[in-house]
Amino acid sequence: MYANIIIDISHEKVDRVFEYRIPPELEGQVDVGVQVWIPFGVGDHRRKGYVVELLPRSLWTQGQVKDIAGIVAGSVTAESRLIQLAWWMKERYGSTMNQALKTVLPVKQKVRRRENRCLVCRLSRGELEQASAEAARKGYRARQRLLDAFLENPRIPYDIAVHQMHLTGSTIKPMIEKGQLVLESETVFRNPRMQGERLGRLVDLNRDQQAILEDFCRRYDRGDRQTSLIYGITGSGKTEVYMEMIDHVLSAGRQVIVLIPEIALTYQTVLRFYRRFGGLVSVVNSRLSAGERYDQFERARTGEVQVMIGPRSALFTPFPDLGLIIIDEEHEGAYKSELSPRYHARETARKRADLSGAALVLGSATPSLEAYSQALEGRIRLYRLRERASANSRMARVQVTDLREELRNGNKSIFSRKLQEAMEEELQAGHQIMLFLNRRGYSNFVSCRSCGQAVKCPHCDVTLTLHRNGRLVCHYCGYTIPSPRKCPGCGSPYIAGFGTGTQKIEDMTRQLFPEARVLRMDLDTTARKGGHQEILSAFAEGRADILVGTQMIVKGHDFPNVTLVGILAADLSLYSSDFRCGERTFQLLTQAAGRAGRGGQPGRVIIQTYSPEHYAVAAAARQDYESFYRQEMAYRRLLRYPPYCQLLSVMASSGDEKLLDEAMEELRQQAAGEEEIQIIGPAEAPVYKVNDIYRKILYLKHENYDILVRIKDTLEQCGSRARWSGHVAVQYDFA
Numbered sequence: 001m002y003a004n005i006i007i008d009i010s011h012e013k014v015d016r017v018f019e020y021r022i023p024p025e026l027e028g029q030v031d032v033g034v035q036v037w038i039p040f041g042v043g044d045h046r047r048k049g050y051v052v053e054l055l056p057r058s059l060w061t062q063g064q065v066k067d068i069a070g071i072v073a074g075s076v077t078a079e080s081r082l083i084q085l086a087w088w089m090k091e092r093y094g095s096t097m098n099q100a101l102k103t104v105l106p107v108k109q110k111v112r113r114r115e116n117r118c119l120v121c122r123l124s125r126g127e128l129e130q131a132s133a134e135a136a137r138k139g140y141r142a143r144q145r146l147l148d149a150f151l152e153n154p155r156i157p158y159d160i161a162v163h164q165m166h167l168t169g170s171t172i173k174p175m176i177e178k179g180q181l182v183l184e185s186e187t188v189f190r191n192p193r194m195q196g197e198r199l200g201r202l203v204d205l206n207r208d209q210q211a212i213l214e215d216f217c218r219r220y221d222r223g224d225r226q227t228s229l230i231y232g233i234t235g236s237g238k239t240e241v242y243m244e245m246i247d248h249v250l251s252a253g254r255q256v257i258v259l260i261p262e263i264a265l266t267y268q269t270v271l272r273f274y275r276r277f278g279g280l281v282s283v284v285n286s287r288l289s290a291g292e293r294y295d296q297f298e299r300a301r302t303g304e305v306q307v308m309i310g311p312r313s314a315l316f317t318p319f320p321d322l323g324l325i326i327i328d329e330e331h332e333g334a335y336k337s338e339l340s341p342r343y344h345a346r347e348t349a350r351k352r353a354d355l356s357g358a359a360l361v362l363g364s365a366t367p368s369l370e371a372y373s374q375a376l377e378g379r380i381r382l383y384r385l386r387e388r389a390s391a392n393s394r395m396a397r398v399q400v401t402d403l404r405e406e407l408r409n410g411n412k413s414i415f416s417r418k419l420q421e422a423m424e425e426e427l428q429a430g431h432q433i434m435l436f437l438n439r440r441g442y443s444n445f446v447s448c449r450s451c452g453q454a455v456k457c458p459h460c461d462v463t464l465t466l467h468r469n470g471r472l473v474c475h476y477c478g479y480t481i482p483s484p485r486k487c488p489g490c491g492s493p494y495i496a497g498f499g500t501g502t503q504k505i506e507d508m509t510r511q512l513f514p515e516a517r518v519l520r521m522d523l524d525t526t527a528r529k530g531g532h533q534e535i536l537s538a539f540a541e542g543r544a545d546i547l548v549g550t551q552m553i554v555k556g557h558d559f560p561n562v563t564l565v566g567i568l569a570a571d572l573s574l575y576s577s578d579f580r581c582g583e584r585t586f587q588l589l590t591q592a593a594g595r596a597g598r599g600g601q602p603g604r605v606i607i608q609t610y611s612p613e614h615y616a617v618a619a620a621a622r623q624d625y626e627s628f629y630r631q632e633m634a635y636r637r638l639l640r641y642p643p644y645c646q647l648l649s650v651m652a653s654s655g656d657e658k659l660l661d662e663a664m665e666e667l668r669q670q671a672a673g674e675e676e677i678q679i680i681g682p683a684e685a686p687v688y689k690v691n692d693i694y695r696k697i698l699y700l701k702h703e704n705y706d707i708l709v710r711i712k713d714t715l716e717q718c719g720s721r722a723r724w725s726g727h728v729a730v731q732y733d734f735a
């Protein structure tokens, strides 16, 4: 047996592997992830290395392969486990070991260490309120944000102030000069024995929360590592329960990873964890540079930090003794990677937990069908929270309006009469409103009323999107042209925008309610660094009456003054080619509804739709997850979709259509050899041509996941030997 070994364990060097022979006396002990001693270089200096791959035969052709000298004692490090995890990901999701290692290992890069300091407030509560009011009057938004945050957090890490709250020296310095706050030194802040500074519980758990916590702790202490799912409605206090679980695991001397979808990772959320665990908490997000990220991971490795919060990739934090992984909003689509290896964080977290003997806790108000079906089968421990935790918070009243009926009654506007009336009332009362649309852009596309053709991208198989600056943009390749005055097909001048986007909603809202202050939040308005937080803060501070936005506005934000949520077209996410579109629609509608009435006032939600009878819409209107679950599962069973069946999509792409067809046919025949497999396609991908590359898809379904993984391996081998190898790219993706 032979082994591939890497010596320098950093992201860029993982493709530099060295082959060694495993001597007979070490056979059976050397495995992927094991740290070994090897003779290296001309002088055969002893070096440490990690095994990343076992080879039955030597691939080395020149001269003799050296022997591994021995196994490093006590060698199971965080890195060993991450390498094992990478191996598992490569096998399961079909990527190269290289890609997998690059996913789990951080990019090593020297950075100036981030400042480990803390902003400490020197003002009394009364002075704070006064200063905040003054900042508001003068329009110092950033300063106001900081002062308001101080009301609940007397100490705020410099890190969070800069990276999450987007404050700069020009805000902070004058406040220090005025004596409103001081910068406290590193030694105080990063003392590993912070226990004393942890503030302890901020609320007393209610009975249901307490019961979950006690059961979890009992099982944890017994060594029971079954996955748990906390299925609790929005605002039922899941986060409070997570924090107590974290506390329990930290007291056992182990570390914790908390995954939160990026979009919900606001500084308010981060500060909540910080308030509880002080400097033991750190945050990573996608806006960090590679070096900053490396620095955060180093802190985790050395024990300086013990709780890491972040999106999907925080899962690879190299904690030496990981004891718990929490995945909040486990149903979120963002937990699936779109890059190779196309892993799902839920599954990968389970594997990571197994490798470290850690527990895994999932939480959601609308669990994924995968998690909930396992919970009903008893494979996942199910915990429920049925009521809002905060005493003055009630679930909103939901009404549905049928847009077809509106049209029949002569209302051509995008606002139903009911929604218009409700908006008037709430504006009168001085309350805030959120309008939710699951689509961006001004109008979806431009089409000709004479010949019916829509204006398309010449390189991709999609219609171009009209933006308010008058340009048409391809959202796939970035191709852009000015909006034409005549139809490019037939020359007719009757050409116009169709569909409705957030920009258009914003314009129409302003027309209908000229007095109201309107803010818009979508990918276009948040592209700038910190733009996201700016808009949320402005709305939270009451600087606007109406917030118009895409799904970004429905995730995890608490706006106590919002009493009305309008969902403009519930169907928009219902008719896509993805079998999960019903599930996604239900989740979005339920979450949007959960935004109303979080403060003292009762909230209401108006769902506008063309298909009020669709079960996803109807169940969301009743806020009835169980009924949705039953109908959706019936549909999945009928059509053999996950979680009943496993689904592997094989997408091939090439600039050469002929070769593409040949490849697809060969792959299909290979797969067809398997018993009980169901094959759909090959068919053109939903967008057939992107950037002049054609794409086709084959769907393979089988009840047994392992068999599907084996088929994937067979197809990969077939692809590497085929005539079209090198001309057709094939990508495997488990749904």
Ligand code: ADP
Binding pocket: 203, 204, 205, 206, 209, 232, 233, 234, 235, 236, 237, 238, 239, 240, 241, 389, 390, 391
């Ligand atoms: P979730 O994570 O389920 O959305 P949170 O943990 O964020 O819920 O709680 C929602 C709100 O209720 C928060 O403001 C939180 O402080 C409050 N809360 C949670 N648990 C309690 C409790 N036991 N008593 C009082 N308030 C609570």
Ligand code: ZN
Binding pocket: 448, 449, 450, 451, 452, 453, 487, 488, 489, 490, 491, 492
């Ligand atoms: Zn035309």
Ligand code: ZN
Binding pocket: 457, 458, 459, 460, 474, 475, 476, 477, 478, 479, 691
């Ligand atoms: Zn394009």
